[in-house]
Amino acid sequence: MSESVRIALLGCGVVGGAVARRLTQAKDEFEARVGRRLEIVGVAVRDTSKDRSDTGLDASLFTTDAEELVTRADLVIELMGGIDPSKSLLQKAIESGASVVTANKALLGQHGAELYELAEEHGADLYYEAAVAGAIPLIRPLRESLAGDSVQRVMGIVNGTTNFILDKMDRTGADLADVLAEAQELGYAEADPTADVEGHDAQAKAAILASLAFHTRVRTSDVAVEGIMSVTADDIRAARRIGCVIKLLAIAELVDKDGGQAVSVRVHPTLITRSHPLGSVRDAFNAVFVETELAGELMFYGRGAGGDPTASAVLGDVVQAARHKVHGGRGPGESAYANLPIEGVGAAKTAYFIRMDVQDKPGVLAAIAKTIGEQGVSIESMRQSVRRSQDGLATLHIITHRSSEADLAAVVEQLKAADEVDKVFSVLRVEGE
Template sequence: MSESVRIALLGSGVVGGAVARRLTEAKDEFAARIGRPLEIVGVAVRDTTKDRSDTGLDASLFTTDAEKLVTEADIVVELMGGIDPAKALLQKAIESGASVVTANKALLGQDGAELYELAEKHGVDLYYEAAVAGAIPLIRPMRVSLAGDSVHRVMGIVNGTTNFILDKMDRTGAQLSDVLAEAQALGYAEADPTADVEGHDAQAKAAILASLAFHTRVRTSDVHVEGIMGVTADDIRAARRIGCVIKLLAIAELVEKDGTQAVNVRVHPTLINRNHPLGSVREAFNAVFVETQLAGELMFYGRGAGGDPTASAVLGDLVQAARHRVTGGRGPGESAYANLPIEPIAASQTAYFIRLDVEDKPGVLGNIAKTIGEHGVSIESMRQGARRSQDGVATLHIITHRANEADLATVVDELKSSDDVREVFSVLRVEGE
């Protein structure tokens, strides 16, 4: 066990620091599990003068020369984030014969196929368990455990920040802006929360999950995305009245029309029944619900972010890659043989929840139902909410049956222009019963 497996870390932030500490504190355990010691040969950082003694590493290991460092390692662990310079560094590492472990969902969502091809060409591993849902073992089960099954649908809460916000709104009745400020104060949300609240973080993760589930290359740009900034306390209350909760869901499903299969991938705020497994996910936790042909319904739940939870996923990948270095072999590569088309959002099948104010007079409900029915959309339920008779206005909550998205969008446009409708306040998609 004298010959070590050389490890290079790119980044020493919250996750990178946790990885370094664990590798230092449990070096004998890792050596026993792998068959050889793991040796950190360097850590690439922007500023080498910063005190990083809490990592347990000697200060001489920190360097600003990331390009040189990646050519000196057997395994490169990338925890920098972003596209540049992470992409170029990983390309150089792979070309130098190093396996790669990364948590970079933005890079994988945009250029995962390119990295897969390069790893295949040079015979090295590419692992990324930590890129989706933090500590939750999800990527490996989908790549390995379900390799003999067929996945029909993946639906999940993959962003802890937005789940914390929506859950707190549901429990307290507060407005989104107030809860967002609290999330920032507690460290759940960044000073610039755009990637979270606009859905871009979940969008990249949805692309990764869809690619794995349906053996098709799905890029971040293929995923329809809507964030949570339009969700109001009134929406939350309306959902509660009908036994639902609002969650930002990443949904990837296999659809079939006229004998032809396609992939539909989207991220948006969604009404879901409180009794659904995803409906009970609280605070900043993540959960992913997978439906397969043979295994049926599977639920993966746990902490989706944070230094230690994410480090757990990174280290699991690192152990696998290191074992292959010692014993030979490789982990699974890209599986894109199906090469299915990506269905546009307008062609998807969904249901809508529509909250609107209408004129409080005879015949209005019939007119509304007629407008909806003229476009081949049927109503599952229509309920009257708070009524302000002094203003001659009634609030309606309408849930449609599943229908073509384009038809539903046309219905909403016509309702907005109807003389019977004062205002359409919100339109949210509905999943489940």
């Protein structure tokens, strides 16, 4: 190894720029923390002609030849995103003896196991604190701090865009479309917001969290997903009326299966009480709530995105990996020994909130309660909240006790067909006490 720890940066967008700036501005601090100087030996970008003088880096360091760059670094920081060419570049980096720090949730959610194996084979570190919940130290606590405990469940607000939208809807009563447009203007949502609002961003993060929490390989495709596009202002008002708020949660939990344990992972809009620690997470903040056998309830809260916050997580990993290069040692490898089966969303038992319009006449509630009970689902509460004389209908809110997705689907089918029911508007899952 050379006199300094040689760092290659792949990508120099918002996060890459913040990482480069910090590495150049705080050289002495990094040296004190690592025990040797960190030196950026190159930055791979698509267009070297762009002005990047704000990074403090010499223009000669920018290159389009990422393939070559990764072979002359001790540490490769990948911030390009996407699968191709990130995957092959990281593979080449590891094969050339480098350790790797990445924020690439898509890559890890799909190909995490392959990368882990290659890193193991070459004695390289693979760190990715920034891949889930941005600045929040979460991966390291899960991989290391809770290594002597057993995680039972993880529930996280891991997508800032959708939390911004749902929080704003909650605070203003506005419709989703209007708030989404505002979020796009403010830069909280992208021009094409699909990955966020459809839940795909949260889906990849859920897979990573579940893998770590349950020592089991979970891929993005194992995660059931439902986005927020169908959440209406009426849903949010109805939730508010019962002391709840709607959040897009990534939920990974242990469930019973054939007398043993299995893992269930899903992303969907969820009603939780306002007094739950996740209930007061505002704006574009992220928070992850972890339930374990020994520690009980934990929560980690902070910014999930942005250049500087993400750079904080990346640089924490960089210091760790660099320390290992200088002083020896290795970060934790993949822990997949539990190898639990993965269950579809149908196996998880949740409580449900059903909102519908029903005929406003005597005997209707009893008939509906009977219909639900016949499917083996029990009711926690029924509330006829709005009576409207003009159309002879009333709005009814029902919260069920925990039941399976399959039983609930049967209930909804029956309700839709029932004479007493005019329309079922929404069915949302409920978590927390």
